[in-house]
Amino acid sequence: MVGCRMQASTMVVPRSKINLLSLDETEMAGLVDELGWPAYRSGQILRWLYQRRVLSITDMTDLSRMDRTKLSGRATIARTSHCIVFRSADDTRKLVLKLEDGLEVEAVLIPDEDRLTLCLSTQVGCTLDCGFCLTGTMGLKRNLKPHEIIEQVFAAQEQLENGERLSNVVFMGMGEPLANLNAVTEAVRRLTNRQWGLAWSPRRITVSTAGLASRMNELAPLGVNLAVSLNATTEEQRARLMPAVSGIAPLKTLLAACRRYPLPPHRRLTFEYVLLAGVNDREADAARIVKLVSGIRCKVNLIPFNPFPGSAFRRPSDHDILAFQSIVRSAGIDVFIRKSRGRDVLGACGQLGPIPHSNVRTLTQIESRC
Numbered sequence: 278m279v280g281c282r283m284q285a286s287t288m289v290v291p292r293s294k295i296n297l298l299s300l301d302e303t304e305m306a307g308l309v310d311e312l313g314w315p316a317y318r319s320g321q322i323l324r325w326l327y328q329r330r331v332l333s334i335t336d337m338t339d340l341s342r343m344d345r346t347k348l349s350g351r352a353t354i355a356r357t358s359h360c361i362v363f364r365s366a367d368d369t370r371k372l373v374l375k376l377e378d379g380l381e382v383e384a385v386l387i388p389d390e391d392r393l394t395l396c397l398s399t400q401v402g403c404t405l406d407c408g409f410c411l412t413g414t415m416g417l418k419r420n421l422k423p424h425e426i427i428e429q430v431f432a433a434q435e436q437l438e439n440g441e442r443l444s445n446v447v448f449m450g451m452g453e454p455l456a457n458l459n460a461v462t463e464a465v466r467r468l469t470n471r472q473w474g475l476a477w478s479p480r481r482i483t484v485s486t487a488g489l490a491s492r493m494n495e496l497a498p499l500g501v502n503l504a505v506s507l508n509a510t511t512e513e514q515r516a517r518l519m520p521a522v523s524g525i526a527p528l529k530t531l532l533a534a535c536r537r538y539p540l541p542p543h544r545r546l547t548f549e550y551v552l553l554a555g556v557n558d559r560e561a562d563a564a565r566i567v568k569l570v571s572g573i574r575c576k577v578n579l580i581p582f583n584p585f586p587g588s589a590f591r592r593p594s595d596h597d598i599l600a601f602q603s604i605v606r607s608a609g610i611d612v613f614i615r616k617s618r619g620r621d622v623l624g625a626c627g628q629l630g631p632i633p634h635s636n637v638r639t640l641t642q643i644e645s646r647c
């Protein structure tokens with residue numbers, strides 16, 4: 278377990294002051310205008326925040342000393358106060374960030390061959406109640422704000438080791454991204470903005486939904502990739518496994534929305550499918566997946582169930598997983614088995630949530646870098 282590098286001086290937000298990280302581009306322009314400054318100053322401040330990552334207004338050296346004092350009178354830069362890291366035997370790192378109100382949120386850094394993926398959370402807990410997901414057992418504590426999503430990226434980047442660079446970001450951590458769509462949209466804007474933001478290509482970003490069909494189209498203008506968690510092949514099965522979301526959008530509605538989704542050229546949807554032994558991993562399920570996704574430009578990611586304490590499901594045997602894959606593949610669909618990473622630190626899909634960290638420590642190979 279290691280602590281993230283953060284400066285104590287930036288941790289506390291004085292109540293009356295605005296946290297600059299909480300402002301979007303328009304709000305920043307408003308503040309700049311209020312201070313009587315020229316409009317270009319807004320871009321300068323945003324660049325200091327997102328590109329140079331200063332922790333103090335004093336470090337914004339292309340603002341005059343007087344202007345920095347003036348800005349400091351109104352605003353501050355408040356980063357999350359605390360972050361701990363659990364390192365898995367397979368090098369996956371789970372970051373636990375403590376938010377301003379004491380709640381915790383988790384992000385996971387997943388190295389794999391030539392990729393380094395960051396899995397981000399969008400809610401503390403989750404709006405939904407999928408039976409196979411630990412986060413789902415927590416209920417929703419609250420939505421994350423855009424800057425709390427971005428801070429997961431900052432914290433992860435501060436953990437990177439020599440030569441490491443994030444290659445992909447997936448919104449597949451705690452929570453349902455489309456149930457917090459405004460914050461997700463704003464976070465994506467900050468990640469992709471080329472003038473002052475992190476300037477990432479939206480192609481490197483994937484947003485996963487359990488199936489809030491009516492909101493999927495709102496993602497399209499962002500240019501990010503869309504993943505849809507199918508997880509069941511009949512209405513009954515989906516209603517049993519994912520009651521809340523299947524009540525909002527049954528399988529039929531969800532697949533119709535997938536068919537209508539305005540995919541850019543050369544892109545495809547991803548369907549995720551959690552494999553639960555004896556529940557949705559039979560030949561008939563594999564055959565139904567083929568039918569359900571037919572005509573949709575897509576690939577299928579099979580995610581063998583990652584267990585957590587108290588879970589009622591089991592992971593299928595390797596033999597059954599491969600047999601399932603081969604049925605789907607023989608229909609000409611690209612289908613992959615997602616490697617399970619970080620299971621020993623409860624950092625794998627569906628394992629983020631309310632396990633006391635003291636328990637995690639006993640499971641973890643902990644490495645200290647402080």
Ligand code: SAH
Binds near residue numbers: 450
């Ligand atoms: N709410 C979003 C994103 C978070 S879950 C969604 O449902 O897509 C990210 C992925 O992990 C989803 O595909 C989900 O079905 C899968 N998942 C959840 N719990 C799991 C578990 N215990 N084992 C394996 N995959 C799981």
